[in-house]
Amino acid sequence: MFDPSGSLTLSVVVCTYNRSDILGSCLQSLAAQKAEPEKFEVVVVDNNSTDRTFEIATSFAEQFRNFRVISEPKQGLSNARNRGWLEARGDYVAYIDDDAIAYEGWVSAICDFVGRRPEVGVFGGPFDGFYLSDPPGWFPPEYGSLDMGSEERPIAIGKEWIIGLNMVFRKELLPRFGGFSDKLGMNGTTTAFGEEINLFLLMHEGGEQIFYVPSVRVRHLVRPEKTSxxxxxxxxxxxxxxxxxxxxxxxxxxxxxxxxxxxxxxxxxxxxxxxxxxxxxxxxxxxxxxxxxxxxxxxxxxxxxxxxxxx
CATH class of the missing domain: 1.20.1280 (Monooxygenase)
Structure with missing residues (x-):
């Protein structure tokens, strides 16, 4: 049985805002992980959604004992991400975007890496872009995907980055470095960026290596509005x-x-x-x-x- 008071290896945080049309695919991919449910939990942070997001997330929490739903009233992705790690019960916190789909070995790959490299406190992996319909012929084929090779290694900070849709932190690092800046990042329907890079830089300057782990891989939806x-x-x-x-x-x-x-x-x-x-x-x-x-x-x-x- 899942013990919510016990020590978990991993908390998977899904921050979401008005994405009821695609959230279910993300959560279903997490429910279908090969890893034992006792090793990880899924924390869905609903950031003031006005559609069926809360209803859909709750339906998963009712079906799967390692799923929880949290409401974060302060608008903004950084606020939702911070609420996620504050609520997390795992030793590590993984973030996956609500428009991403985890391959079935994603959680196992994370747990395997932290077991082999416990000294690494920050890492992330590649992602494969996919579309709901064919993109325009001119659309850059590299957009929406990330692949930096098959080698586990520290990234070259300033020249390359892991991306926030697929990133993992040792939980104790997040309060130490202040979490995500609420002055950066998406805020409701307002598009903005930069909160994870800002945090990566702080951690790097604080002596933490940031690793690229090719086995920690997901799929990422390039939504139709992004193809213009x-x-x-x-x-x-x-x-x-x-x-x-x-x-x-x-x-x-x-x-x-x-x-x-x-x-x-x-x-x-x-x-x-x-x-x-x-x-x-x-x-x-x-x-x-x-x-x-x-x-x-x-x-x-x-x-x-x-x-x-x-x-």
Whole structure:
């Protein structure tokens, strides 16, 4: 029998907001894990959903003894993730997005890795993108997937990252480093990014190695709204909009403008090889980094206005 008061190896946290149409697939994949239910629990954090999310999550909790549902009233993915680890009973906390599907050996792979490498407190793995319908022909084939090879290794912080939809922490590290910043990340229907990178950097600077573990693999839905050029360029802009806060760096106006110019020139040069790929894909490759630098410029201007306002 599942003992909720006992010591668990793993707590799997699924944070969700108004995703009743796809949440069931994620939870079903967790219910179908090959690992014994006594080794892990699933904590679904409902972040103020107004659709059938709570009903669907509760139906799984009624069917499977190692499932629980928690309501987090403070809006924002970071708040939901923090509530998840606060509620977790496991020694490790794994996060999987509500639009992801775990392969049936996912939990076992996590437990195997922590058994072999207990000194590693932060790790994540690859994911395979999938679609509900065929994406446009121009759509970048690498988007929505991550694969950094077949070797277990520390990642090169600053050059590569594991992604928040498939990440694992030793639980005691999360309160030590303050959890996820509620100034970053998705907030209801407002798109934003950066909260996991911000935390990874803090942990890395605190002496923790962050590992890539290829066996810890999931599938990730590339939702239809993400297959438009407008969405991709907007995502680049929003990533840049939080660049300073995410990376805890303060670039001068001269540095931002120089980077903006350099990125623009690189984008123009891409059109010299545009014949190699669909034109809209070239537009994405050229404009997304440029939009990121424009976002960083807007962040800089907004920060300066805020400083003047308090003087």
């Amino acid at each position: 050029l407008f969405y991709l360029i907007s995502a680049g802009y929003l990533s840049g909009r939080n660049h300073g806060l995410t990376f805890r760096v303060e670039r001068s106006l001269r540095e931002i403008l120089a980077s903006l110019l350099f990125t623009g020139v690189k984008g123009v040069l891409l059109f010299g090889t545009a014949w190699r790929r669909p034109f809209k894909r070239t537009l994405y490759y050229a404009l997304s980094p440029l939009a990121g630098e424009l976002g960083a410029l807007m962040e800089y201007c907004s920060d300066r206005r805020s400083r003047k306002a308090v003087q």
